[in-house]
Amino acid sequence: MAHEIAFIGLGAMGGGMVSRLLAAGEKVTVYNRTRSRGEALAAEGAVLADTPAEAARDAEVVFLSLATSEVVEALLFGPSGAVEGLPPGAIVADMSTVAPDFATSLQAKLASTGHRGLDACVLGNAAHAKDGELRFMIGGTAEDVAVLTAVVGPLAKEIVHLGPGGMGATAKLALNLLMGVQMQALTEAIVFGERAGLDRGTLIKLIAAGGYSSPMMKFKAGVMARRAFEKADFRLKLMRKDLDLVLAQTRRLGVPMPTTAASHDWLTAATNAGLGEHDVAALLAYFEQISGLSHYPPPGEAAA
Structure with a gap:
């Protein structure tokens, strides 16, 4: 059964992961600040959203693949940020490379809005993303990691739960x-x-x-x-x-x-x-x- 996935950040890694998820039959809505990066993925079957909130509206899991913690914060909690549209209880899996302290504070902030957070970092390059050969290193609760594991199967060569929030980062x-x-x-x-x-x-x-x-x-x-x-x-x-x-x-x-x-x-x-x-x-x-x-x-x- 397909999952409802939102993917925010369509650089080389993000774009490769979305292509892989689409090929596996997943339903993926995407957002990128430079909209043109999502157009090729729309041709593959992704839904192209105009805002992070729109991308997250029906999502079970929101993936973030962004350059800095400042961008993560803005696209989650800024104007028309993903949290505005995200259903209660949904998971935010931040794949960005950020400070461990930021990862734990982000998860606490998500908990205050009724959502669940994981630092779900990956090892690999764009080719590994497209081929489903990424290694996931995750910090968060075992329950949330189990939910994410069911979604990232098409992307992952290995999934390692390292402990509480911040350990993946x-x-x-x-x-x-x-x-x-x-x-x-x-x-x-x-x-x-x-x-x-x-x-x-x-x-x-x-x-x-x-x-x-x-x-x-x-x-x-x-x-x-x-x-x-x-x-x-x-x-x-x-x-x-x-x-x-x-x-x-x-x-x-x-x-x-x-x-x-x-x-x-x-x-x-x-x-x-x-x-x-x-x-x-x-x-x-x-x-x-x-x-x-x-x-x-x-x-x-x-x-x-």
Whole structure:
């Protein structure tokens, strides 16, 4: 039996998940602030709403896949926000990468309006979303997780209930920091090797095939080899934002994070240099500029 689903936020991940849900026969109403992003999904069978409240009107579950906590707050509780139209008892599953403290406060606020909240974070990229290969890390009550599990089956390779609210968000940050520091290490290895006289293409192949590599590192090494920075699978400024969230949380916990802090500083520098909207692999382009590898064109010129 099809579920009534609302999906708010149709970036690469959100759009892929909606396509997968539609293919599985689910009823999905979508909203995105840039309406054109929903038009292709409407052609696949989604209902395109004009406001978050309209999208949520009959929903059993509302999914949020948004860039920041500020946007989550606005689209849930702002004018014509989803909560205005959401039926009592419905679940809001926030898939956005946010601070754990924000996740728990959001769930408390939803409880005060008669709704249920989960931090339902995912691991994977847009291709995994379309193929139903995402890994879900969820914080919230066991009862609510059971309800969500019945809905996200078409999307999920694995579903892990990590405990109370905030634990899904915590796990996502812990895992995303690994991506940030690996991107830093990958960039430094390539620039060092090339400046020392190695052929870049050969070095990237060695890295991708080596035991030190990870699936993510191998994937991003390919992005770097192609210089495919413009079509961002994960925007550089969002990687910087995630490490900012990690550092804020670890300062409160008294946990030193020297490697993460260094990666955050370099991502900040690359963002300030104008690379924030590019894929995080464009960190390489920033290091080229400051390391004397001036024969490589900046990302925009490379695409042209």
